[in-house]
Amino acid sequence: MATLAQLTAYRDALEAARYSGNRRVQTGATSVEFKTDAEMLAALNDLNRQIAAASDTPIRQIRISSSKGL
Template sequence: MTSLEELEKQREALLEDRYSGTKSMQDRNGRTIEFKSDRDMSAALADLEHRIAALKSKPIRRIRIISNKGA
């Protein structure tokens, strides 16, 4: 599983490449990733943001269900 720190580093690297106009980058394994458009980079950033948010959020510990007959 990827740690929060690694995901944030990946996000920063992707943002730097996006703002510089670069269409390719290397991942942590040394593989080159080429994006066909800015939309692809945006989707990758959205995925990273989603994964970061999931790691930062607190897990649900208790669910409380309240019901009534409905008068």
């Protein structure tokens, strides 16, 4: 599993390539070429989902309060 920093760096490189019109993204020794813009968008959505999952902290405590309304 990639770290949060690696995911963020790859997302930034993918966004930069997409906005400049390039279909090839290279980060370090890894190079990926996308056939369509829709593939790039799907990859961006997946990366955003992975980043959100990696940066989320689990809920450790839930507080419930109730009242009888008196």
